[in-house]
Each structure stands twice: as structure tokens, then as C-alpha cells.
Amino acid sequence: MANADERRFEVLRAIVADYVANQEPVGSKAIVDRHNLGVSSATVRNDMAALEEEGYITQPHTSAGRIPTDKGYRLFVDRLSEIKPLSxxxxxxxxxxxxxxxxxxxxxxxxxxxxxxxxxxxxxxxxxxMTNSTVRHLEVVPLTAARLMLVLITDTGRVDQRTVDIGDVITEEDVARLRTSLNAALAGRRLTEAAARVAELPEQAPADLRDATTRVCTVLVESLVEHPxxxxxxxxxxxxxxxxxxxxxxxxxxxxxxxxxxxxxxxxxxxxxxxxxxxxxxxxxxxxxxxxxxxxxxxxxxxxxxxxxxxxxxxxxxxxxxxxxxxxxxxxxxxxxxxx
Structure with missing residues (x-):
């Protein structure tokens, strides 16, 4: 940029800084008094007129100072040479x-x-x-003789809990078998892939666990599908x-x-x-x-x-x-x- 353009940007930067701080339109005298630009009020007024003509600042009221426009803020943000570090x-x-x-x-x-x-x-x-998450573990917890709680844990630490009614009494041994088969299908897989595997499990389940597996998988899909x-x-x-x-x-x-x-x-x-x-x-x-x-x-x-x-x-x-x-x-x- 030419020197005049750089100076006008410094004027814009001063207007943004003062307006953000004070919520008051900014005049040329205030810029000269508060910012060490090394130019006269007349020069600043000319620069402000040019910035206004180009749409970077506007005058909200007659005889008032100027405030930045969206276009002015955009130029200011695009030219941030460095982000103020946190203390x-x-x-x-x-x-x-x-x-x-x-x-x-x-x-x-x-x-x-x-x-x-x-x-x-x-x-x-x-x-x-969830599309970017993988299943870390699925815990299957008996709540009653015929009711289970499913606890799905992802690699991002998300925990999703669901309850499922089995419709019949299920033994602890069967719960353990169910837990093992579910984790074998799900652990380490992306949720989209895991959902597809869950849909296939009922057909692969032993006959004595097929009904329970079907009920669990139907509920489990709810945990694996994204809910915006x-x-x-x-x-x-x-x-x-x-x-x-x-x-x-x-x-x-x-x-x-x-x-x-x-x-x-x-x-x-x-x-x-x-x-x-x-x-x-x-x-x-x-x-x-x-x-x-x-x-x-x-x-x-x-x-x-x-x-x-x-x-x-x-x-x-x-x-x-x-x-x-x-x-x-x-x-x-x-x-x-x-x-x-």
C-alpha cells in the first residue's frame, strides 16, 4: 500500500479502537489527541472523508464524528497483524x-x-x-431382571445412557454374552460404521439371545445417530x-x-x-x-x-x-x- 493508504488505515484503526471503547462517534480532533499519528487535524479530516467515500466509515448524525461500517470492521479484522495475547x-x-x-x-x-x-x-x-467420534466402550448394566441400561462412551468422553426393556427375564450370564458381542462389534469404530454393524447384529445373534439383541440394538441406534x-x-x-x-x-x-x-x-x-x-x-x-x-x-x-x-x-x-x-x-x- 502507498503511504497515504497506510495512514488512512491507521485513522480507521483509531476510529475502531475509540468507538469500541467509548460507543461514541469519533472526530478528527479526538484522533489527533489520543493517537500519535504525526499528522494534523486537517490531514485526518481528509483521510476520514476518503474513508467515508470508500464505505469504511459513516457519519450517523450531521456534525457528529464517524463510526466504522461493516466494511470498515472487515478491513480492520483482515489486517490484524497479530492477535493480542492473553495475559x-x-x-x-x-x-x-x-x-x-x-x-x-x-x-x-x-x-x-x-x-x-x-x-x-x-x-x-x-x-x-458424533460422526467424528469412535466408540470406546459400551457398558450393559442390569436394572431389573428384564430391564437394562446401555452406557455408550466415545473417545471424546461423551456418555450417552439409554434404558431398554428386554420383555423377558435375562440372566447375568446372558447379559455378559450380550455385552461381549456388542463391544466386539462397536469398540474402536466410528459411530456411522458402528450404527451399520449394530443393524447386522440381530441376524448374527444366537437364537436364545436374538430377541434381546434386537431390542437392545433398536435402542442403541438412537445413541449412534447424530441428533443436531x-x-x-x-x-x-x-x-x-x-x-x-x-x-x-x-x-x-x-x-x-x-x-x-x-x-x-x-x-x-x-x-x-x-x-x-x-x-x-x-x-x-x-x-x-x-x-x-x-x-x-x-x-x-x-x-x-x-x-x-x-x-x-x-x-x-x-x-x-x-x-x-x-x-x-x-x-x-x-x-x-x-x-x-
Whole structure:
């Protein structure tokens, strides 16, 4: 870029920083006073006029300063040369808060609360996508003489429990045989493959176990098939109400959209690779109800993408700090759920 273009970007950067901090339109005098750009107010005014003509900033009221547009925020985010690192205290807080988790469900609940606290936005975490999971073990527990509990455990730590009525008395020896045959078919297999194997088991079962195997396998398929409506944890929704002015006439629409998990899953769909942060700003969001928001999302997992997480907030947000927080929490959750 030419020097004039670089200087105009520094003016845009100053406008973004001041507007995010103060929620007030930014004038040329404020930029000269607060930011060491080494140029006069007249030069800054000319640069602001050029930025406005190019659609990067706008003047909300006559005689007011300028505020960034979605296009301005996009240029700012695209040119972030470095992401503000988390402080040692913030890193310690992540470690100590998540280290206390007892299982995968707890990890996800804690990560949502932590992300909402760190960013002061709405945090969302997607359950590990079952299509990428493998079966670690299936436990078969007798509840009564004719009722069993199935406990499916995946390599990501997900635990799914189902009960099944056998319809007849089953002995402990038969329960053990059933457990052995099920684990032989399922253990170490991806859930999609495991579901196919489960469908074949009744035909292969001994005659005296065929009815019980059929009933168990029918219920077990429910644990092996993906259920998108069960895949999200949301937290910090009340954070959106801190600055209602950021959502002129649209806060209710945003809250309603967040209740529709299909909408939120779409927001996370861009998170395709672990560690790769995606930022969607305003009009870039596909859902019309979310076009007053920005979404910062990232995939989590180590070698394999397990799921997505991110935050939803107003376009007026501290992008460097938010990106750093989302990336750090995702990295830690990925390590925990991958057992590394």
C-alpha cells in the first residue's frame, strides 16, 4: 500500500479502537489527541472523508464524528497483524477453571461460562460431532431382571445412557454374552460404521439371545445417530442486553434467533479446521436476524475436528481480544477432549 493508504488505515484503526471503547462517534480532533499519528487535524479530516467515500466509515448524525461500517470492521479484522495475547492471569484462569471438569459435559459447560466471562458476549459450544467420534466402550448394566441400561462412551468422553426393556427375564450370564458381542462389534469404530454393524447384529445373534439383541440394538441406534438439536451449549445471553444501543430495533430478533439452534449451528459451520478462526461481520451473516451481530468462531480438536465454538456479539466489539480468547479456550478444550 502507498503511504497515504497506510495512514488512512491507521485513522480507521483509531476510529475502531475509540468507538469500541467509548460507543461514541469519533472526530478528527479526538484522533489527533489520543493517537500519535504525526499528522494534523486537517490531514485526518481528509483521510476520514476518503474513508467515508470508500464505505469504511459513516457519519450517523450531521456534525457528529464517524463510526466504522461493516466494511470498515472487515478491513480492520483482515489486517490484524497479530492477535493480542492473553495475559498470564487469563491463561491461568482458563487452566484452573477447566482443569476442574469431571467429564465432557462439564468441560463444555465450563468452557461456555468461561468464554462468556472473558469476552462479555454470548458464548456457544457445539458438542463433539458424533460422526467424528469412535466408540470406546459400551457398558450393559442390569436394572431389573428384564430391564437394562446401555452406557455408550466415545473417545471424546461423551456418555450417552439409554434404558431398554428386554420383555423377558435375562440372566447375568446372558447379559455378559450380550455385552461381549456388542463391544466386539462397536469398540474402536466410528459411530456411522458402528450404527451399520449394530443393524447386522440381530441376524448374527444366537437364537436364545436374538430377541434381546434386537431390542437392545433398536435402542442403541438412537445413541449412534447424530441428533443436531442436542448439540449446543449456550451461555451469557444476558450480555447482549448490556448495550441495547448496539442492536437498534433488532435485539429481540437476535435473541429469538439464538433460541433456534439450527441458526446457531449455521454460524459455527464455518469452523472447518481446528484452530482456524473465522469472523463474520454484520451483513456477512446468512441469517437476516443476525445481521446486527458479529460471530467469531473456531473449530476445536487436535488432529481431528470435534466441533465448533465461538461468540456472538455486536459488530462493535474488541476483535483482537475476542479472537485471542476464543482461540485459547478452543485450544485447551481440544487438548482435553483429545486426551493430550
Amino acid at each position: 498470564a492471569a487469563e491463561r491461568r484462569a482458563i487452566t484452573s477453571f477447566l482443569d476442574g471438569a469431571v467429564d465432557m459435559e462439564d468441560v463444555l459447560r465450563r468452557s461456555v461460562r468461561l468464554l462468556a466471562q472473558l469476552t462479555r458476549q454470548v458464548a456457544v459450544v457445539q458438542y463433539p460431532m 438439536e442436542e448439540r449446543l451449549v449456550l451461555g451469557g445471553t444476558a450480555n447482549l442486553t448490556r448495550n441495547v444501543a448496539d442492536f437498534p430495533g433488532s435485539l429481540r430478533q437476535v435473541l429469538e434467533a439464538l433460541e433456534e439452534q439450527v441458526v446457531v449451528l449455521k454460524l459455527l459451520a464455518a469452523a472447518r479446521n481446528p484452530g482456524a478462526v473465522t469472523v463474520r461481520i454484520g451483513e456477512e451473516n446468512e441469517d437476516e436476524q443476525m445481521r446486527s451481530t458479529s460471530v467469531v468462531s473456531v473449530g476445536y480438536g487436535m488432529d481431528t475436528l470435534l466441533g465448533g465454538m465461538g461468540i456472538v456479539g455486536p459488530t462493535r466489539m474488541d476483535y483482537p481480544s475476542t479472537i485471542a480468547a476464543v482461540r485459547a479456550v478452543a485450544n485447551y478444550v481440544g487438548q482435553m477432549l483429545s486426551g493430550k
